[in-house]
Amino acid sequence: MDPMEEIRQTFFIECEELLENLESGLLAMNEGEADEETVNSVFRAVHSIKGGAGAFALENLVAFAHKFETTLDEVRAGRLEPSAEVMNVFLRSADVLSDLVTAAQEGADTPSEAADGLIGELLALIGAEPEPAGKAEGGDVAFSPMPLALGDADDAPDFAPQPLDLPDLGAAAPAGHAVHFRPHPRLYELGSEPVLLIRALSDLGEVSARAETGAVPRLDAFDWEKTYLSLDLRMEGAPGAEAIEEVFEFVDGECDLKIEDADDPSGGPSGGDPLPPGPPPADESPPPASPPPAEPAPLPPTASQAAPAEPAGQKKPAPGAGARSTVRVDLDRVDRLVNLIGELVISQAAIAQCVENPDAQAGAHSSNALEEFKQLTREIQDSVMAIRTQPVKPLFQRMQRIVREAAAATGKSVRLKTEGETTEVDKTVIERLADPLTHMIRNAVDHGLEGPGKRLEAGKDEEGTVCLNAAHQSGRVVIEISDDGAGINRERVRAIAVDKGLIHENAPLSDAEIDNLLFAPGFSTAKEVSNLSGRGVGMDVVKRAIQALGGRISIASQPGRGTTFSISLPLTLAVLDGMVVTVEGHTVVVPLTAIVETLKPLPEQIHRVGGESPVIAIRDSFIPIVDLGVRFGYRSPVRDLDQHVILLIETEETSRAALIVDRIVDQRQVVIKSLEENYGHVPGVAAATILGNGQIALILDTDDLVARTAPAPAIAAVA
Amino acid sequence: MRKTVLAIDDSRTMRDMLRVALTAEGFDVQLAEDGIDGLEKLRHVQPAVVITDINMPRLDGFGVIDGVRSDERFRRTPVLVLTTESAAELKQRAKAAGATGWIVKPFERTKLVSVLNRLVA
Incomplete structure (x- = not known):
């Protein structure tokens, strides 16, 4: 890949990380928990984005980042108090910065109204006037984007002589310059080297030099840390004084330097024997290369002469081209x-x-x-x-913005609290969780929380709270989205479900069953599709997305107290801890997380309800028995259930079933192979795996099995 | 022999740019992610020149300059600071702290090379 394109991609990956740092730093500042380093890291994030953007001539991004950085610097320097108002502007600026980065990545580094508006607000914070559009920034504050040209080393155009912007290059031009140069000891201390400076001069034109040796003391008085020589140099040809000054750019202040036109009488070489530019004092460096080239060497353009940005379009890839998915991994x-x-x-x-x-x-x-x-x-x-695996932190942080925007759109005051951000989940899971989570967070703000007035009436804080928690729980990751709103209005949900023909008017439903109607396809609680959480996507889509990740979603609501959605996800999509069992000679894998206990039933534990459906009595409760052999069509119902093994399984919805199998073989990790991709969906089967002996074994979808065993009438109608 | 440049910057983009530009110019480029990392690498990299960013976590560019200057072996090794500002103030601060010179970001390769040629033989 073109190195420039590669760096460009690196830049955008880095931007993502920097934007995360920016967001978390700003949130810490907003909570008043920011130490000096946090403020610095916020500043650095914007600064680095600006720096990289400059190299790619992303002018709009640079311009915005520059203003943002300038205002942040005032906070960093303690001149601007990070008040709520200031932080509000900063948080919105971070959002806009993120948008600009995304736009730039897609090849659209164009001005945006949001950015312009915020630039005004940022400048207002530090009492500066917004600049009229189109006006270039003044000289020494200038941060002008200048693309980095990375040709091959022998890339001729890079080194083509630049026409110098000098007055009077005609007959009246001076024949050359006289340069008087006397280094101070400090020049050496700072790591500069006169020999190299003179060599650089000789690249500009022919140089002759005369050393003034009068000040060199006798050997016994010689202090090698001092400087005794001064040089009078004569530059032939017509390099500009500016170019000569540039050579001495870094040593300004650490030497006596006088640059004059050669025909100026006061500037001529002074007395003393003509010498080639000798070794400077206190150094063993060789003399500069001589003779100098007859032709003035091509002069590198100086910063001030450099041509402005190349057409930026040349470097822009097609939107989305070559997007890579990368993982940041701790070296450990x-x-x-x-x-x-x-x-x-x-x-x-x-x-x-x-x-x-x-x-x-x-x-x-x-x-x-x-x-x-x-x-x-x-x-x-x-x-x-x-x-x-990656921590969920970046994902959670993105939700801050969703909450901010949703709150602004609904006129509610909302605070997002996050916990367990360091919980790690498979990267694919995190990526595919973003959309469902966004939708649920929007829902929580839009439908879950009441307006400020209603909240005050209910004796709650005016500001609503949405909580986002992640935790590891028995081999899975559980993510909870909860709000402290009014809870699910079950009467309305029921009415809507009846209205949409999802349930029968008189269907006897428990509270939990009503709540679960939210996941029914085509269900929308909003009376009209709001512009916020509407978008034609319902909770059924969320549920499907979660299920596609091998996850489960459940809902719990308390009237007046709020609603909690729990998402339970596998740690990884690739491997599963399973119990290998056999049924009628077939090998089947049961996910270990679903198994509560295994037992050998006693005949007196088994009862038959209505003559046929067997149940087992375990510690005062009756649990339906599912014969896996019958379910999968391996055999017809058997009577001697007590000759088999029972796996007691429990689902997310905490319903239980007793699974009849013939024998437990082993407990091991199996690699999950999708059945859908290779064959098609089979009810009760989640996936397949290949065992050590090459045999294919099915992995059970216990939830599906249980749901099909004891279907609650109402839910069956919507599931 | 190829001259070694030790480039210290917390931005991966900037490190990559320096690496690509300087490698193309025949330098051996060693990279460090912050000041502490830079000073650790200094000892075994033995660079002919150090290029450092100013604003970095853990240890900033001024700390790097101090570290380089206080080590007898590198007391006179050229140190260039990377800065996005062409503001005279920062340059003077860097000089006062012991920096040899500066590179204004975003840099052009030709400019970068002409600067380095003035500092390393």
């Missing part, structure tokens, strides 16, 4: 993996030895070696999975 995790691989190599050698040198103890050795190998494989698997 990679190191751990490298270590494990090292051990794997050793382990492999040990096994090879057992195989190649069979002796009396080979059996014991090889089983030890295999055990170790198995352990290592497991650890490597964990390590590789850990590389794919």
Whole structure:
């Protein structure tokens, strides 16, 4: 890939990270929890975005970032108090900055009204006047975008002589310049080197030099840290004084320097023997290369002469082109993996030895070696999975903006509280969770929370709260979205469901069943589609998205207290802890997370309801029995259930079922292979896996199995 | 022999740009992510010139200059600061802190090279 394009992509990836830092820093500031380093990191984030954007000539992005940075700098310097009003502008500026970055990435670095408006607000905060449009920034505050040209080393145009902007280049032009140069000790202390400066001068034109040696003391008085020589240089040809000054740019102040036209009488070389530019004092550097080139070497353009931006379009890829998905990984995790691989190599050698040198103890050795190998494989698997996991923090942070915008659109005052941001989830899960979560957060603000007036009436704080929590719970990740609003208006939900023909008017529904109607396809609680959470997407879409991730979503609501949605997700989409069982000679995998206990039933525990449907009595409750063999069509119903094994399984909705299988084989991790991709959806089956012996085994979808076992009439109608 | 440049910047974009531009010019480029990282690398990289950003986490560019100047081996190693401002004030602050010169971001490769040629043989 073109190196410039590669860096461009890096830049946008970095922008994402910087925007995350910016958001979290600003939120900390908003909460009044910001220390100096937080403020610095906020400043740095904007500063770095500006810096990178400049290199790609993203003028609008640069202009906005520059104003944002300027105002942030006032806060950093303690000249501007980060009041609520200021923070409000900053938070919205971060949103706009994020939009500008996205636009730039898509090749549309164009002015935006939102940006212009905020620039005005930012400047107002520091008492500055917005500049009239089109006016260039003044000289020394200028931050003019200037693209970095990265041609090949021998890229001729890069080095083509630039016409110098000098007056009177005709006959009246001076024949050359006289330069008087006397370095101070400080020049060396700062790491500069006169020899190299003179060499750089010789690149501009022919240089002759004369050293003034009068000040050099006798050897016994010589202090090598002092400087004694001064040089009178004569530049032939007509490089501008400006170009000569530029050579001495860094040593201004650390030397006596006088640059004059050569024909100025006072500037001629002074007395002393003509010398080639000798080694400077206190240094062993060789003299500069001579003779100097006859032709003036091409002069690199100076900053002030540099041509403005190249047509930016040249560097812009097609929108979305080459977008890469990347993972940021802690080095520790990679190191751990490298270590494990090292051990794997050793382990492999040990096994090879057992195989190649069979002796009396080979059996014991090889089983030890295999055990170790198995352990290592497991650890490597964990390590590789850990590389794919990411904290949910960036995802949660994005929701802050959603809340801000939703609150503004609905005129409500809302605060988003997040917890468990360090909880790690598979990267794919995080990515695919963004849309459902956005929708649910919007819903919470739009439908969940009451308006400020109603809240005050209800004796609540005017400001509503939406909470976003993440936590690990028994091998899964649980994400909760809760609000402290009015709770689900069940009468209305019921009325809507009846109205839309989802349920029968007289259907006896529990509160939970009514709440679950929200997930029914085509259900929308808003009387009219609001411009906020409407968008033609209902909770049924959210539910499907969650299910596609192997997750479950449930709802709990308390009138007057609020509503909580819980999403339970697998840690990874690739591997599952399962119990391997057999049914009529078929091997089936049951997800371990679903299994509560396993038992061998006693005949007296089994009862039959209505003659046929068997149930099992376990600790005072009756649980329906599901014969997996019958369910999957492997056999017809059997009577001797007590000859089999029962797996007690529990679903997210906490309904239970007793699964009849023939034998428990093993408990192990299995690699999930999608059945849908390779075959098609099968009720009760979540996926498949390939066992060590090459056999394919189905992985049960226990929730689906249970739901189909004891269907609640009302829910069955909508599920 | 190729001259080694130690480039210290917390922005990956900027590090990449310096790496690409300077490698194309025949320099050996070593990168560091912040001041602490930079000073740690200084000892074994033994650069001919150090280029450092000013605003960085953990240790800023001024800290880098101090660290370089206080190490006898690098007391006179050229240190260039990267700055987005062409403001005279920051340049003077950097000089006062012991910097040799500066590079104004975004830089042009030709300018970068002419600056380095004035600092390393």
